[in-house]
Amino acid sequence: MRTAGEPAQRGGAVLAGRPAGAFRGRGAAMVLADMAVSGATWSGHMSCGTPRSYGVRNHPPFREPVTMRRSSTSSTSRSRSVPALALLASAVLLAGLTACSKAGTAGSSPDGGKGGSAAVDVGLVYSRSGPLAAYGKQYLEGFNAGLAYATHGTGKAAGHEIRVTEQDDAGDPAKAVAEAKTLIGKGTKIIAGTTDSGVSLQLAPLAAQNRVLYIAGPAATDALTGLNAYTFRSGRQSYQDIMTAGSLLGDSHGKKVVVLTQNSAFGQANVAAVKAVLGDGQGAAVDSVLAPPSAGDLTPFAQQVKSKKPDLVFVAWAGASAPALWTALDQQGVVGSTKVVTGLAGIASYPLFGAAGSKVSFLAHYFPGAGNNPVEKAMLDGITKAGGTPDLFSPDGFTAAQMIVHAVEAGSATDPTAMAKALEGWSFQGPKGDDQIRAVDHALLQPMFTATLTGTGAAAKPQLDSRLPKDAVTPPSKQMAG
Numbered sequence: 001m002r003t004a005g006e007p008a009q010r011g012g013a014v015l016a017g018r019p020a021g022a023f024r025g026r027g028a029a030m031v032l033a034d035m036a037v038s039g040a041t042w043s044g045h046m047s048c049g050t051p052r053s054y055g056v057r058n059h060p061p062f063r064e065p066v067t068m069r070r071s072s073t074s075s076t077s078r079s080r081s082v083p084a085l086a087l088l089a090s091a092v093l094l095a096g097l098t099a100c101s102k103a104g105t106a107g108s109s110p111d112g113g114k115g116g117s118a119a120v121d122v123g124l125v126y127s128r129s130g131p132l133a134a135y136g137k138q139y140l141e142g143f144n145a146g147l148a149y150a151t152h153g154t155g156k157a158a159g160h161e162i163r164v165t166e167q168d169d170a171g172d173p174a175k176a177v178a179e180a181k182t183l184i185g186k187g188t189k190i191i192a193g194t195t196d197s198g199v200s201l202q203l204a205p206l207a208a209q210n211r212v213l214y215i216a217g218p219a220a221t222d223a224l225t226g227l228n229a230y231t232f233r234s235g236r237q238s239y240q241d242i243m244t245a246g247s248l249l250g251d252s253h254g255k256k257v258v259v260l261t262q263n264s265a266f267g268q269a270n271v272a273a274v275k276a277v278l279g280d281g282q283g284a285a286v287d288s289v290l291a292p293p294s295a296g297d298l299t300p301f302a303q304q305v306k307s308k309k310p311d312l313v314f315v316a317w318a319g320a321s322a323p324a325l326w327t328a329l330d331q332q333g334v335v336g337s338t339k340v341v342t343g344l345a346g347i348a349s350y351p352l353f354g355a356a357g358s359k360v361s362f363l364a365h366y367f368p369g370a371g372n373n374p375v376e377k378a379m380l381d382g383i384t385k386a387g388g389t390p391d392l393f394s395p396d397g398f399t400a401a402q403m404i405v406h407a408v409e410a411g412s413a414t415d416p417t418a419m420a421k422a423l424e425g426w427s428f429q430g431p432k433g434d435d436q437i438r439a440v441d442h443a444l445l446q447p448m449f450t451a452t453l454t455g456t457g458a459a460a461k462p463q464l465d466s467r468l469p470k471d472a473v474t475p476p477s478k479q480m481a482g
Helices: 131-150 173-185 198-211 237-250 265-280 299-305 322-331 349-361 374-385 394-412 416-423
Strands: 051-053 120-126 160-168 190-192 213-216 231-233 256-262 283-289 311-314 341-343 359-364 428-430 431-439 448-454 461-468
Touching: 051 299, 120 173, 120 394, 131 160, 131 374, 131 394, 160 394, 173 190, 173 428, 190 394, 198 213, 198 265, 198 311, 198 416, 213 394, 213 416, 237 265, 237 341, 237 359, 237 448, 237 461, 256 265, 256 299, 265 283, 265 311, 283 299, 299 322, 299 431, 322 341, 322 349, 349 448, 374 428, 394 416
Parallel strands: 120 160, 120 190, 190 213, 213 231, 256 283, 256 311, 311 341, 341 359
Antiparallel strands: 051 160, 359 448, 428 431, 448 461
16 A cells, blocks of 8 residues: 555556647637736745645644655655645535535545545646746645535545645646656556646647546646547636637727737737637737747837737736836837737736736636635635635636546546546536536636726735626637547
């Protein structure tokens, strides 16, 4: 019997993923993919290690001392014996229990618990460090709260302990693939957590080749939808961002839209997606201004945008240069002369818009309070009681935990094919509202939001303008590629 820090070594070849370029041109790509506006300053490092053993415990509601143990397979792996949020128990779980089966809560497994009572190993490969560390932190806090909620605080699904190993990919696809291969080689059947779209496009084919369940997190690339039978997502996808933006723009037919983003795969995919949705789909003329990701002075790019005299400016930006971008746009009179639409990012970004904030229209994947339902309340309570801060990508982690628990309970504890089949077509309530996993291509249909920022500086906060039901922002269905 393996210990929390010593997963059993199992045989079997682990196949490498396809080259990054293999997926170029698939779908509408990555709008606001791994973040619309950054500026978060958290280091992203956590004090507790992995694997985490989620078992039935009767501890008081405080964080246990952490036991650190480095894995011999990766310098980024952390070990710990008991998760903080498994201790939340019933206090977090009272909301929504009348709809347990819909919310991914405990039930019976149709496979009769095949595999005995052996633990189900889950590998979280996410950005604990690197440029998207803040979002990795949000995902992890949401995942912990979701696992506590979906298992009623037991840490078990259909009698199987859910055992989680965290790996830090630092936003590096090669590192993520190496870590996933190590986990798969040790018998892990479920991989989740991806923050970066580029990473997700490397892990998805790896999952299919090795027949493991893969649930991407905040990575929003449209290319994941319909990619293969083992790949799912727990966050939104780019098309849903753009459809939400379209609701802010009104009739875009004949209007000139300029996309301001970075000259990278992320940025080029933003342009492609806006062209597909607002251009080809709604008759707008779409142009772009692409800035180098390393650019420090963004004034020239703001000037380029203004010189194009757009009716609408769509901003998709990732990274710490966001404050400089919004300052440049405001100083050059862009936000005062035309309609500017962007994605609402995390709490840390709110003050970074400065004086421009009140002049910008925001599409929102999520912000605390937007969902206004019992599952969201459970998530907010769970994260807060554990000492975390609910934020933009908290629902992505929470929903991933709901999906994992449902896959084990309604599918299998040992067979990823059965897990995937159990997820296809599943309707449930998540923190954002009513969700559904579309069976044909695994798109996660979900509500989206629009908002405005009120106040400035530390007092800036979002105000909900509209809540778009999942049917209003449904991406086009795809034929499953593999």
